[in-house]
Amino acid sequence: MYKLAQRDLWTGRLDSETDESQFRHFQTIAFRNIEDNYDEARHGVGVLGYEVDKGVELNKGRTGAKEGPNAIKKTFANLPVIRQSKIYDYGNVLHDHERLEDTQIEFGHLVAKSIQKHNQTFLLGGGHDIAYAQYLGTREAYPDASIGVINIDAHFDTREAPGSTSGTSFRQILEQDNQADYLVLGIQQSGNTQSLFDYAEARGIGYVYADELLHQISPPIKDKVERFVHDHDVIMFTICMDAIDSAFAPGVSANGVLGLTPHIVLELAKRIIPNEKVASISIAETNPKYDIDQRTAKLSANFLHHFIL
Template sequence: MYKEPQKDLWTGRLDSETNPRQFRHFQTVNFGNLKEDASSSQRSGVGMIGYAVDYGVKLNKGRVGPKEGPNAIKGAFASLPMFGDTEVTDYGNVEHEDDRPLEETQQEFAQLVSRSIQRHRQTFLIGGGHDIAYAQYLGIRDAYPDESIGVINIDAHFDTREESGSTSGTSFRQILEQDDNADYFVLGIQQSANTQGLFDYADEKNVSYVFVDELLHQVSPPVKDKIERYIHDHDVIMFTICMDVIDSAFAPGVSAAAVLGLYPHIVLELAKRIIPSDKVSTISIAETNPTYDVDNRTAKLTANFFHHFIR
């Protein structure tokens, strides 16, 4: 179900009402409705859509609560200071009723993603469970029906489980099984978080991956080169981050807390190698779970990621 923007989320410290150099995001955000037709001759600014859904997490036997993530993240983002003049438009959230198939909600979200791609330079997709990634893919494929799609995921998990329907652990298998013109690259894989069967499937499908141990202290030149070649070899890049890749000391509010996870600055360094490409039209961040958060720490971290991505 599509819900229009909740404007009362957008509040924060007021430093000035007249000096734009002291403005924060809540003072400049726009509000829109993606169900309404709107033509644009030029893509500009950033669209923001929430995926307030954790039914896929429940189906995947994870800790429910990520459906509260989008509003928590928007609230944290609202009070961050403006840099530059990039316009941000909040398009509200998509919610899910548990008596309907998850795939229907993913299709609805995908339609909004496709529309936002047509309007904006980039679109931020805020989860919610990581089943947001399959919905993100569907929206990208609708907007780019013939192009090759390279999926880049920063994640501790492959999320290529074999199930009869969508869950938060199946998105990337669904993409690989349905689309011969898409492939998959994962950064931050933990050996202890994936069964041997998932590694076997990755090898069968020629999935590229980098272990978390290779990223703990720096992004090495070989990894940088691998990212650059991957981007070069595809027409469109789908970029997604699962917050459970980050060590639980920095991101306790997730559905599957990480032990020996990545430091946030490494995630930012990886993102800086990906986001500047004009092939990246959408960026999703999944699995922020306010139910298990501490001092809103994970929501603030996610909001700061989006803040850096705009800059």
């Protein structure tokens, strides 16, 4: 079910009502119904929430991530406006279908609309089943393109299951689309069974261990990422917040130790997002139910803040 933006989330410190150099995002955000048509050139930034954690439940994880989109928006609202891109909050999609796949299809249609309207589209989760919905929207917007899927994640999320879960998105993409490839950055050996590594080898999935990203991004890894971007027509970029060490991001569906630092994630993103091929960016698995002092929501909001071009 599509729900329009919750305007009362957008509040914050008021430094000035007239000096735009002191404005915060709550003062400049615009609200629209994504189903409406506007006679405008492609511009600005679209933000759409995936208020869904049914996939986490089906994946036997701890629920609460459906509260993530609003928690991120509320924190983002008080951050200062640095770049002048017009930002539109289109609200959220909720799960009210019998099957999760139907919610993903609904969300995917709206993702395609945002991609067609805006220079950047940001998708806020919610469980990482948002990634399959993000893919559906990307494929709808670019029916003939080769799609490179880049995921910053501790997990492959290529489990085999009868239907969609938060752990199956990337297997679903690869199994149904021979013009899609997958690269994962931040994989943890302790977070994936041997069968998932075997599947990665069989499918030619590229991956980089979290251990290889401890302090800096080495030239070979930079080359790996840049070649992957170069080799595809369109890039779908997604970040699972459980890739980040629990000291920085405790509020996730599957928290872990020995994860990435936020600064490494920002450095990786700098190698990806500025490219015009990046059609959409999703931030998944922010779970306020388990957060401490809003650490994870604040980090997700700051990623969004830094990713806007």
